[in-house]
Amino acid sequence: MKTQLKAALLLASTMGLTLPASAADYTIDTRGAHASINFKVNHLGYSFVVGRFDTFSGDFSYDQAAPEATTVSVKIDATSVNSNHAERDKHIRSKDFLAVDQYPEASFTSSKYEANGDEGGKLYGQLTLRGVTKDIVIDVTKVGEGKDPWGGYRAGFVGSTELVMKDFGIPTNLGPKSTTVAMDLVIEGIKK
Template identity: 55%
Template sequence: MKALPVGLAALAMSLSVSMANAAKYDIDPTHSFINFKTKHLGFSWLSGTFNKISGTVDFDAAGGADQKVNLTIDTTSLDTNHAERDKHLRSPDFFDVEKYPTATFVSTGYSGDANGGKLSGDLTLHGVTKNISFDVTKIGEGDDPWGGYRAGFEGSYTLKRKDFGMDFNLGPAAEEVQIDLFVEAIKKK
C-alpha cells in the first residue's frame, strides 16, 4: 500500500516540472496577423485582416499539453481594403461591432509536440461560443536583435458563418470563411 502514495508523489512532481517548463509569452501585435477569406459569388476570393489582436501564449519547448493560447481580436479593426465593404461587415448584418467589439479564443487543450499539433479551445465570435480544434505549426523560435526571445506559430480554421449567428445571405459560396492565424510572441522576462 505504500507504493500508491509514492506513485502519486511522483506523478505530482512530474506534473509540476511539466507545468514549470511552459514559458509565458506576450503576442506581438505588430508581427501577428489574423487573415480571413471567403468566396465572392463563387467567382473569386474576398480577403481581409483584423489589424488589432492581443493575448498571451504559454509555450513549452519540450512539447506536450502545456501549450496554451489566449487571444483577443478587435473586430472593429476589420480591414478588407474597401471602406464601404468594411462598414457593411462591421454592421449588424455581420460582425455587429458595436454590440460585439471583440472576439476571443481561449485554448482548452493541446495534443502534439513543440513543433505542432492540434489546439482546441473556445472561440467566441458575434456573441456565440463554440469549441473548435485546428492544426498549429511552430514556424520558429530564437533570440531577436533587441535582447528578447521570440516564437512564431501558424494555424488555420474554416468556420461556417451561420454557426456564429452571421446568416446574411451572400450565396452558398460564401457560407464558409477560412481563418489564417500567424502569431509571433515575445517571451516574458
C-alpha cells in the same frame, strides 16, 4: 536534501546536461506587427474577399519539452476588420455580419493542445464571435524559436481553421460557396 539538490545541479552542469525547461509565457507581438489574424471568404463563387483584423492582443504559454501544456488567449477588436475597402468594411461591421455595435470584441481561449510531432498539432478552444461561443480546432505549425537581435527570446507559429458563418449567428447568405470563412493566423510571441 539541499546538499543533494546542489550536488545534482553541479553534476548536471559539469556534464553539459540541461534540466527540462518549464513552460515560458509569451506576449503576442502586435506592436511590431509580427502577428496577424487574416480571413478569406469566397465571394459569390467568383472570387475571394480577403482581409484581417488590425487590432488584437494576446498571450500564450509554450514549452517545447511539453507542448501538450500549451495555452493561448487572444482578444480581437472586431471593429478593426479591414478588407481594404471602406464601404465593404462598413457592411462587414453591420448586423448583416459582425454586428460590432453590439459585439465589439471577439475572443479565443484554448482548452487543450495535441502535438502531432515536434513542429505541429491541433489547438482546441472556444471562439466567441458575434456573442456566440463555439468550440473550434486550429491546425498549428511551429515556425521556430530562439533569441532575437534585441536580447529577447521569441517563438512563432502559424495556424489555420475554417468557420461556418451561420454557426456564429451571421445571417447573411451570399450563396452555397460563401458559407465559410478561412482563417489564417500568424503568431509571434516575445518571452516575458
